[in-house]
Structures are given as C-alpha cells and as structure tokens.
Amino acid sequence: MGVSEKWTMVEGMCPQRLVLEHVTSRWGVLVLDALLDRSYRFSELRRGIAAVAKVSEKMLTQTLQTLERDGFVHRDAKPVIPPRVDYSLTPLGREAAERVRALAHWTGVRMEDVQRAREAYDESKRLEAALK
Amino acid sequence: MGVSEKWTMVEGMCPQRLVLEHVTSRWGVLVLDALLDRSYRFSELRRGIAAVAKVSEKMLTQTLQTLERDGFVHRDAKPVIPPRVDYSLTPLGREAAERVRALAHWTGVRMEDVQRAREAYDESKRLEAALK
DNA sequence: CAGCATCCGGTACGATACTG
DNA sequence: CAGTATCGTACCGGATGCTG
Numbered sequence: 176m177g178v179s180e181k182w183t184m185v186e187g188m189c190p191q192r193l194v195l196e197h198v199t200s201r202w203g204v205l206v207l208d209a210l211l212d213r214s215y216r217f218s219e220l221r222r223g224i225a226a227v228a229k230v231s232e233k234m235l236t237q238t239l240q241t242l243e244r245d246g247f248v249h250r251d252a253k254p255v256i257p258p259r260v261d262y263s264l265t266p267l268g269r270e271a272a273e274r275v276r277a278l279a280h281w282t283g284v285r286m287e288d289v290q291r292a293r294e295a296y297d298e299s300k301r302l303e304a305a306l307k
Numbered sequence: 308m309g310v311s312e313k314w315t316m317v318e319g320m321c322p323q324r325l326v327l328e329h330v331t332s333r334w335g336v337l338v339l340d341a342l343l344d345r346s347y348r349f350s351e352l353r354r355g356i357a358a359v360a361k362v363s364e365k366m367l368t369q370t371l372q373t374l375e376r377d378g379f380v381h382r383d384a385k386p387v388i389p390p391r392v393d394y395s396l397t398p399l400g401r402e403a404a405e406r407v408r409a410l411a412h413w414t415g416v417r418m419e420d421v422q423r424a425r426e427a428y429d430e431s432k433r434l435e436a437a438l439k
Numbered sequence: 440c441a442g443c444a445t446c447c448g449g450t451a452c453g454a455t456a457c458t459g
Numbered sequence: 460c461a462g463t464a465t466c467g468t469a470c471c472g473g474a475t476g477c478t479g
Contacts, residue, residue, distance in 0.1 A: 189360070192360065199327075201472090204327065227321065228321075228324065232441085232442075256479090257440045257441085260440085267424070274413055278410060285326075286322060289377050289399075348460085350461075363452070368461085391461085392461060392462085
C-alpha cells in the first residue's frame with residue numbers, strides 16, 4: 176500500500192485539514208523543525224529526533240514520505256553503496272517549518288503559564304470532588 | 308478517570324510537546340479557530356464545527372476539558388435550567404489560537420502547490436512502478 | 440545504510456444510552 | 460441542554476525480520 180492511500184483513509188475532512196494534520200503530526204513537527212537547520216541523512220535524522228522523543232524507523236519513513244508527497248521535503252538518494260539518502264526542505268516546506276517552529280517556540284515560552292493553569296484547574300477539581 | 312490522566316498516558320515526551328499536541332489536535336485546532344471569533348455554547352460549537360468535520364460529543368467534551376485545563380479556554384456554566392455553558396478563549400488561548408489560525412490559513416493559501424506536488428509525486432511513483 | 444513487509448497490542452474515537 | 464458512562468472497533472504506531 177502506498178503513501179497516498181494510507182493517509183487518505185482518514186476521510187471526511189477538507190483537504191487542508193489533511194495537510195495541517197501532516198505538518199502538525201507527532202513526528203512531522205520534529206522532522207520539519209530539524210530540517211529547518213540543515214539537511215539530514217535518514218539515520219542521522221532518527222538519532223537527532225531521538226534526543227527529543229523516540230521515533231520508530233517505520234514512523235520516520237512514513238512521515239518523510241508523506242511530507243515528500245506534499246512537497247515539503249526533498250529526498251536525494253545517491254546511487255552509491257552503501258546507500259546514502261539526504262533529506263532537506265523545499266521552499267514550500269521551509270515556509271511550513273517556520274510556522275510550525277513559531278508555534279512550538281511559543282509553547283515553550285508560555286509553558287509556565289500552562290503549568291500554573293493546570294495546577295489551578297486540578298486544585299479546583301480536587302476541591303469540588305472533596306465536598307461530595 | 309480525569310482529564311489529566313487521559314492525555315498524560317501519552318508519555319515519553321517533553322511537556323511542551325504535549326501542549327503542542329493539544330492545540331494542534333484534530334479537534335483542538337477547530338475549537339480554537341472557532342472561538343477566535345466569538346464565544347460559543349456547547350452544542351452551538353458542535354454544530355459549527357460539524358460544518359467542517361463531524362465531531363462526536365465525547366471528543367468535543369474531551370477537547371474542551373483539555374484546553375480548559377491548559378488555560379486556553381474559559382468555561383462559563385450558568386446555573387439555570389436548562390443548563391447553559393459558554394466557552395470562550397482566555398488571553399493565553401487567544402495567543403495560541405492566532406498562531407494556529409495562521410498555520411491553518413497558510414495551508415489554505417498553499418493548497419494548490421501541495422496538490423501539484425502530490426500529483427507529480429504520484430505520477431513519478433506510477434512511472435517507476437510501471438518499468439518493473 | 441535505508442528502507443519494506445508483516446504482525447500485533449493499546450488506545451483514540453465514534454455510537455449509544457443515560458443523568459441532572 | 461450539557462454533559463457522563465460504557466462498549467466496540469479501526470487504526471496508529473512499535474517490534475521484528477528481510478532486502479538491495
């Protein structure tokens with residue numbers, strides 16, 4: 176089964192929701208963010224991402240193929256032995272990656288506020304549970 | 308089981324990855340985008356989102372609770388009969404929603420490019436499959 | 440090294456029924 | 460109306476083994 180069919184299975188959505196899903200997907204975010212700095216080889220990318228979260232080779236492959244199909248990632252397979260494949264961002268992919276990084280960066284900046292909000296929420300829930 | 312435990316099940320991630328997951332989640336995106344314009348009641352929000360994609364009441368509840376816990380959404384439950392609950396964005400949530408909308412808007416703008424990229428990708432795959 | 444094929448468990452999600 | 464509780468299922472994603 177090809178890449179196209181896989182993601183298309185998630186039906187009932189307008190097409191740009193689908194693209195948004197791709198770039199904001201669990202591994203899509205990390206791949207785009209990494210490639211924003213420089214190009215990477217496959218395993219290199221895997222190890223780089225592993226520093227943040229553990230990604231299986233299958234998921235990395237799938238993510239890269241999806242992003243390549245959408246025109247965000249360029250795949251450069253050199254016909255050498257052992258095989259060498261470099262991944263980089265296309266201009267379109269760069270636009271996407273910048274926005275994704277902006278969002279990701281924002282979550283980092285506001286993390287403290289979120290933490291406090293959560294504590295307040297949990298506390299109020301705990302209280303109202305206590306008086307029942 | 309409470310909201311906190313549910314999402315925390317997805318472990319092995321740094322905390323801000325988790326927040327990013329929340330705001331970019333399938334329904335989180337749509338909720339934030341909708342609330343950016345005005346406040347909504349529960350079913351009203353459900354119907355509004357339904358115009359774009361079908362969301363089950365369960366998922367909408369879960370999404371709203373998660374976003375509320377993170378401090379993005381304010382829940383205003385009026386003690387009347389029949390019940391009336393209004394949802395709106397907090398200042399923090401507004402910041403998030405604006406960035407999410409920016410990304411969503413961008414996918415809309417670049418949709419044509421993505422479509423062309425996909426066709427080119429599928430075509431080249433079809434060709435190389437043909438000569439085997 | 441860079442993948443692909445296959446199997447498989449956990450969970451995300453939807454459908455339904457029920458409550459205040 | 461605005462949820463909660465429960466159940467069934469699809470599929471996401473990890474583990475393993477194999478190929479060029």
